[in-house]
Amino acid sequence: MLPEWLTEEYIQKALQRFHKDNQLRVQKVWAKPATEKGENFVGVMTRIYVDFVQGDGAELKKSYILKQAVPSDAPQANIFAEYDVYNRELEMYDIVLPKMAKILQEAGFNENLMAEAIVVDRERTIMILEDLAPLRYTNADRVKQLDMVHTKLVLDMLAKFHAAAIVLNQREPHLLSRNYASHFFSRGKKGYGEVFVGLFRAFIRYVKTKPSLKNRYADKLEHILTNLMDYAARSVDVGEKDLQTLVHGDCWTTNVMYLYDDEGNPTTVLPIDFQFSTVTSPVVDLHYFFSTSLKIDVKAKELELVQYHYYALKKTLEALSYKGIFPSLFEYQLQFERRRFLSVIIANVFQPIMVYTGSEDCEFINLYQDTPGGIKFQDSMYENEEIQRRIDTILPVLDAKGLLDAH
Structure with missing residues (x-):
């Protein structure tokens, strides 16, 4: 489900930077698709669930949205590359x-x-964003x-x-x-x-x-x-x-x-x-x-x-x-x-x-x-x-x- 490079260590470092807390420790990471087929043609959206403990001992369970480019063999991949939509x-x-x-x-x-952007990784062309659903945001x-x-x-x-x-x-x-x-x-x-x-x-x-x-x-x-x-x-x-x-x-x-x-x-x-x-x-x-x-x-x-x-x-x-x-x-x-x-x-x-x-x-x-x-x-x-x-x-x-x- 998750890319090989998206390890607990990667997420832990990202959350440490975002929360300015070097003592933060990730305990568990899992994921599932964030959109149904046909809902998003431009990218691949994955909802990541993370259990972590902050430096002050507070235990948190949060979810985030991983946004990636469509696979390079997708029919639309060349179109989106031509318009440089991901880097933009x-x-x-x-x-x-x-x-x-x-x-x-x-x-x-x-x-x-x-x-909020937790991670903007230009090398991998991905972002990890806060998940708006738990904040009670929804689409009409x-x-x-x-x-x-x-x-x-x-x-x-x-x-x-x-x-x-x-x-x-x-x-x-x-x-x-x-x-x-x-x-x-x-x-x-x-x-x-x-x-x-x-x-x-x-x-x-x-x-x-x-x-x-x-x-x-x-x-x-x-x-x-x-x-x-x-x-x-x-x-x-x-x-x-x-x-x-x-x-x-x-x-x-x-x-x-x-x-x-x-x-x-x-x-x-x-x-x-x-x-x-x-x-x-x-x-x-x-x-x-x-x-x-x-x-x-x-x-x-x-x-x-x-x-x-x-x-x-x-x-x-x-x-x-x-x-x-x-x-x-x-x-x-x-x-x-x-x-x-x-x-x-x-x-x-x-x-x-x-x-x-x-x-x-x-x-x-x-x-x-x-x-x-x-x-x-x-x-x-x-x-x-x-x-x-x-x-x-x-x-x-x-x-x-x-x-x-x-x-």
Whole structure:
């Protein structure tokens, strides 16, 4: 279960460093998988259980999450290597997130931005993080999706994340200029191009099964397919007048964890998984989050949600004594609208995977390849009636905005 190098001695030294206690002694270590098959394509997650005694004699039983790269023979291994997702996340936990947390603490914001990192081992490309489950953090239901209360907590968290990164970039501009330029739609990279084109083909295949959709949209969608990654890349580009910051990059229901009060109301939210953190416009996070994670009635209030995030971001930057250009709300809404094409992709090809409850084999390769198993899985994604309703709703809107025409 555990890698050969992950011995009791390795964990003991790590815990001694973390707790600043050279007398700490590990007594027992065991493990089990932390995620089910299909829940995490990017890495291998293992829950490690450790019994140890501190120098003062206190006996503790704790669990931790070991994050490793997927095996080198996994079909997606080359894609993630091309986008350098593992080294990026290691640096996020080791350097960037602690600096962002410190900036927020200086202004009296003491909410956590991340789980504590017990070990960041760049040589082995692994991390050992505190386990959030015993702290009563849990994911909301990815299939039911988020109501307004859950949504606004995430927007408040993103405002602090974005604001701290804006200030960090002012203080240390070299830090975020190194590893944070690549994203799903990066020009010059191929891996995710193959994935998104395959997913989009499956979406067109579904549209062609519905005569009312086929007649109006099939030809336009076929044209988009030939320009898909270029249109998407333009949506992540930032101009001189655009607000720029480090974004989470993969902010959806499963990558945020909530703390609830005794009545079941969410009180706190914590982001996880920073492999795709990128320097771009903060509204990229908003499009991704809105298109993957919100209930229909909440997503219908998108305009108000952008406004909510805008004022939360502005208020946080003021508390951080930010000195720099900040857009008007009107300009910010325009920056959001100019990236509307992201919802063409994310809402129509990503969300069906994210709310999938079918029984077909959800191996990574089946998401996008036109093998018999792949086509079977892809077609089954669009059997979801909720997804069908959303497509019926969103395609006329995207068409009316001109996003299905050549541009």
